[in-house]
Amino acid sequence: xxxFYITTAIDxxxxxxxxxxxxxxxxxxxxxxxHRLWGEEVFFSTGTDEHGLKIQRKAKxxxxxxSQFVDEMSADFKKLxxxxxxxFDRFIRTTDPDHEEVSKKIFQKVxxxxxxxxxxxxxxxxxxxxxxxxxxxxxxxNCPVHGTKxxxxxxxxxxxxxxxxxKQLLEFFEKNPNFILPRARKAEIVNRVKEGLRDLSVSxxxxxxxxxxxxxxxxxxxxxxxxxxxxxxxxxxxxxxxxKFWPADVHVIGTDISWFHCVIWPCMLFSAGIEPPxxxxxxxxIKLPSGKMSKSKGNVVDPLDLSxxxxxxxxxxxxxxxxxxxxxxxxxxxxxxxxxxSELANELGNLLNRVLVxxxxxxxxxxxxxxxxxxxxxxxxxxxxxxxxARFETHLALAEIMNFVKACNAFINEKEPWKLxxxxxxxxxxxxxxxxxxxxxxxSPFIPNASKKMLDQLGVGSFGKSDxxxxxxxxxxxxxxxxxxxxxxxx
Ligand SMILES: [Zn+2]
Numbered sequence: 001x002x003x004f005y006i007t008t009a010i011d012x013x014x015x016x017x018x019x020x021x022x023x024x025x026x027x028x029x030x031x032x033x034x035h036r037l038w039g040e041e042v043f044f045s046t047g048t049d050e051h052g053l054k055i056q057r058k059a060k061x062x063x064x065x066x067s068q069f070v071d072e073m074s075a076d077f078k079k080l081x082x083x084x085x086x087x088f089d090r091f092i093r094t095t096d097p098d099h100e101e102v103s104k105k106i107f108q109k110v111x112x113x114x115x116x117x118x119x120x121x122x123x124x125x126x127x128x129x130x131x132x133x134x135x136x137x138x139x140x141x142n143c144p145v146h147g148t149k150x151x152x153x154x155x156x157x158x159x160x161x162x163x164x165x166x167k168q169l170l171e172f173f174e175k176n177p178n179f180i181l182p183r184a185r186k187a188e189i190v191n192r193v194k195e196g197l198r199d200l201s202v203s204x205x206x207x208x209x210x211x212x213x214x215x216x217x218x219x220x221x222x223x224x225x226x227x228x229x230x231x232x233x234x235x236x237x238x239x240x241x242x243x244k245f246w247p248a249d250v251h252v253i254g255t256d257i258s259w260f261h262c263v264i265w266p267c268m269l270f271s272a273g274i275e276p277p278x279x280x281x282x283x284x285x286i287k288l289p290s291g292k293m294s295k296s297k298g299n300v301v302d303p304l305d306l307s308x309x310x311x312x313x314x315x316x317x318x319x320x321x322x323x324x325x326x327x328x329x330x331x332x333x334x335x336x337x338x339x340x341x342s343e344l345a346n347e348l349g350n351l352l353n354r355v356l357v358x359x360x361x362x363x364x365x366x367x368x369x370x371x372x373x374x375x376x377x378x379x380x381x382x383x384x385x386x387x388x389x390a391r392f393e394t395h396l397a398l399a400e401i402m403n404f405v406k407a408c409n410a411f412i413n414e415k416e417p418w419k420l421x422x423x424x425x426x427x428x429x430x431x432x433x434x435x436x437x438x439x440x441x442x443x444s445p446f447i448p449n450a451s452k453k454m455l456d457q458l459g460v461g462s463f464g465k466s467d468x469x470x471x472x473x474x475x476x477x478x479x480x481x482x483x484x485x486x487x488x489x490x491x
Contacts, residue, residue: 013073022303033445047092103235124150284328369475370430379407
């Protein structure tokens with residue numbers, strides 16, 4: 001059986017989840033579900049990155065211990081997963097004891113390889129980013145991301161000899177053209193690596209909320225060194241699922257953390273003697289028409305509020321349909337409503353309703369005996385949809401599935417089954433119901449709840465890869481027309 005391992009980045013729970021978190025999880029979930037649909041053995045992990053100075057500070061501000069604080073905050077991210085139908089196999093927290101063990105093990109491996117040395121680090125540090133900045137990258141001495149003043153920090157620190165892996169990394173990029181996706185993102189990273197890799201400070205003494213180094217417990221593992229290791233601890237490195245699922249097929253991440261995933265992570269794995277992941281897919285940001293969302297502007301969209309008001313299927317549908325994966329996207333509530341009304345309600349919901357009403361009226365609510373009209377069946381371009389999904393082009397795959405749904409409505413309009421009788425009428429009704437079944441199955445990775453409801457109403461229970469062909473709808477199946485699937489959203 002083919003395996004597929006997909007991960008999201010793990011989220012830093014210093015604040016509540018925002019729409020960007022929901023977006024990354026939704027796309028990854030859709031891809032995971034797609035691979036499951038085709039019978040692959042899938043492992044999908046997501047989680048929270050819970051160590052470091054910033055968490056330690058935030059907890060203090062909230063009058064809590066770091067442990068209480070991350071328990072509460074990480075629960076919000078789990079809730080997001082539940083509300084948005086994120087079908088993860090593991091929700092990993094970097095405070096999980098098995099993860100901490102693996103982190104120490106990997107550090108030890110890198111240490112034993114001779115790639116760790118004690119030095120001293122002095123630099124301009126942004127606690128919110130958990131990283132040092134070069135003076136030239138600051139804006140008037142302030143962090144370019146947070147706008148807060150970077151602090152001059154000096155501390156003894158263990159360093160990872162990342163410089164040693166520059167050549168190996170460039171060769172790896174060369175041999176693996178799909179390591180950085182979309183490919184358009186690659187050049188910038190390659191050029192930065194060519195400018196030279198500096199050794200990386202991987203321990204801190206400035207906080208205690210973290211993983212202590214096995215060789216020197218006054219030092220705590222730098223948050224990123226710890227966090228990246230989640231991808232192998234999630235699959236129980238070095239045993240069990242790790243053997244089956246590693247290397248990961250894809251890490252799905254945002255542009256702001258591409259350096260950590262495309263450069264630091266493979267160098268760490270080279271040193272530890274572990275194969276790098278097959279690819280890192282860098283998605284864009286979701287923006288408002290007025291620009292970036294930010295806490296200081298007070299325009300951050302709450303994903304839980306959205307899913308409660310619109311339903312998870314409609315918000316998922318909008319994100320997967322409207323935003324080309326890998327590019328920045330614009331978010332507006334108006335756009336969710338437009339997609340919902342024009343495609344989910346008018347096309348898909350309408351198709352379900354009219355097919356079921358016709359079958360009730362003319363066939364006593366039972367699927368008639370017939371085969372699917374080949375002129376309708378050819379309108380489904382399954383090969384194209386598969387190719388789109390293999391390239392993570394959910395928006396194109398979804399457009400193609402919806403083209404087929406439109407073709408089904410057009411087929412009914414053209415054949416006018418209400419004017420037909422006998423075998424010719426049965427053929428049109430069977431074809432429409434069987435086509436709808438196919439559409440509903442193909443939509444299951446995108447809108448899992450609605451897909452299930454559609455299949456329930458068609459009398460179809462569980463399904464798998466072998467159901468992804470026409471004429472699989474059994475004659476005599478009782479249909480169960482239910483509530484209207486997508487009610488129109490009024491302005
Ligand atoms: Zn910052």
